[in-house]
C-alpha cells in the first residue's frame with residue numbers, strides 16, 4: 234500500500250517521507266544558497282519550534298531547516314504577512330512557519346478575517362484563489378504555481394454552465410477544491426467538513442429533493458449516503474484518496490490488530506463502509522485528539538499523521554503513505570522566495586471574484602458547527618453522474 238502518488242518531484246524512490254522527496258540536505262543547500270546559516274542565534278531562536286516537530290525531524294537534520302524557518306518568520310513580521318498552512322503541509326511548514334493551520338474551511342475563515350497585508354498560501358492554488366476572493370485588498374502569494382489539484386482540474390466554469398442548462402432550477406453546490414471560475418457559476422460552496430450540512434441546506438432553500446454536488450464523485454456518493462438526498466454528480470476524483478481500497482483496510486486490520494481506521498470522505502464509498510470513522514481532516518484530528526486511540530491509521534494525505542501526532546503524542550500512528558504531489562510543491566525555500574521576491578501573486582478578474590464570493594460567503598454565513606462525521610459501515614448509495 235505504501236506508495237508515492239505521481240512523483241514528479243524526483244528523488245527518493247520508494248520513500249514516503251516528503252522531506253526525503255525534497256531532501257533534507259537539499260534544504261540545507263537551499264538555505265546556504267540564500268545566504269542563511271545555522272548560527273547560535275538561529276539555534277536558540279528556533280529551539281522552541283523544534284520541540285513541535287522533533288517527533289518527525291531528527292535533531293541532526295534541524296540545522297537544514299532552522300535558518301529558513303528563522304528567516305521566514307522574520308520576513309513575516311517585517312512585511313505584515315501571515316502564512317495559511319493546510320493540514321497536508323509537511324511539519325516544518327505546518328508547525329514552524331504556519332500562522333493559521335487547518336482544513337480548507339478553517340483557512341478560508343482566517344483569510345476573510347486576518348488583518349495582515351500579505352497572505353502566503355501554504356496549500357494548493359484553489360486555496361490561494363479562495364483567499365483572494367475573500368480578501369481582495371490583500372496580496373495573496375502562492376509559493377509554487379504548479380501546486381494544483383486533480384479535483385480542481387477536473388471541471389471548468391463552462392462545464393458548470395452546461396450542467397445548469399441540463400438541470401434548470403437545481404441548486405449547484407461546489408466543493409471548495411475548484412477554481413474561482415467554477416465557484417462563480419455555483420450557488421454555494423462546501424468543504425468536506427460541512428458538505429452534508431450545505432447540501433441539506435440547499436435542498437431546503439430551493440425546496441427540492443435534488444442537488445448538484447460538484448466535482449468529487451466520491452464525496453457526492455458519501456454525501457448521498459449521509460443525507461438521503463438525490464445527488465447529481467461529476468466524475469472528478471482526488472488522485473490521493475481514490476487510491477485507498479477496502480482491501481487496504483483489511484490488510485491493515487490484519488497487520489495491526491485493534492487499529493482504528495479513519496477515512497477522509499474523498500475516499501471511495503467502499504472505504505468509508507469499511508472504516509471506523511470518517512470525516513474531514515479537521516474531524517479526523519478532533520477524533521484522534523479527543524478519543525486518543527491506542528493505534529490509529531488516517532486514510533488521507535500522509536503529512537496529516539505527522540501533524541496530528543504533535544497533538545496526540547501517546548497515539549501510535551500506522552502510516553501508509555499517499556503523498557499529494559501538488560501539496561508537496563510547497564517547500565520552505567519556496568515560501569522564503571515568495572516572501573522575499575513577492576511572487577507568485579494570485580489575481581482573479583473582478584466579475585469572477587464577486588460571483589465566486591457569493592457562493593463562498595453563503596457557506597461561511599451558515600451557522601458554524603463542529604465538522605460533521607460521516608457515517609461508516611453503510612452500503613454505498615448510487616448517484617446520478619452527469
Ligand code: SF4
Nearest residue numbers: 382383471472473557
Ligand atoms: S489531496 Fe487530493 S483534493 Fe487535496 S490538493 Fe491533493 S489532489 Fe487535490
